[in-house]
Amino acid sequence: MSWKARLALLAAALWWGSLGAIGFLAVPLLFANASSPAVAGNLAGHLFSGQAWLSLGCGVVLLLSARDAEGRATLAWGRGATGFVLAGLLAALLQEFAIAPRILARENLAFWHAAGTAAYGLQWVCALVVLWKLAAWREQT
Template sequence: MGWRHRVPVLAAALWWGGLTAIGALAVPLLFATLPSPALAGQAAARLFSAQAWVGLACGLVLLVASRDSTSRMEWAGGALAFVLAGMLLALLGEFAVAPRIVARENLRLWHTVGTALYALQWACALVVLWRVAGSAKRDGHPGESRDLDDQAGR
């Protein structure tokens, strides 16, 4: 598999992995270890914001990759719609929800909305990763081994 087929897989993996690491590991650790929920919330807000920009950058890489006519990914079995949906969710979280949380406007509602948007973005990134990785594996180039079983001659 050439590098042009690997870049979308790496972008999708970074997007989903970042969402997973921040949402399932980093933010819960902040609230468990920092001395106050206010400090943990400030740090979490920065992490969520950084992840939104990482997600948008990864989405742009995926959009550019989808235009590459040599990729043969048909575009990854419908992954393009999930890329766009995930990017929209990141934008909504960053520019519609986060400012309301920072302004402490109806915190329960906006935390719930933010959590739902984040979970939906996570699901979109997972679908993109699954489809892009599957398409990249199926679209191996002639003469290249597709997996370890091929290399072992099985």
């Protein structure tokens, strides 16, 4: 396996693993142990923002890896993983620049928290599919 293929697999694993660790472990622990829900919410916001930037970085690495030997983008890459990378990146961008500012402004919190949860869940599913497809694709190449 080439270094480029290994880097793509590492980026997919980091993307999916970090989404799971923050969303399913770190943030719930914050709310269970912080001195107040306001403190936990503030810290969770910083974690989610950092996660969005990490997602974008992993997505860029994955998209750059989706090129053939001549440097052309290929849709066959990763058995169709490119679309899931793009969907996950769109969800991260929406979360960081459309949803999070409304939560910080305390606009319709129930709706925007639900939208944020949906966007985060979409990222998690997209990252999982990308990791799954890349692992299967690497086995065949």
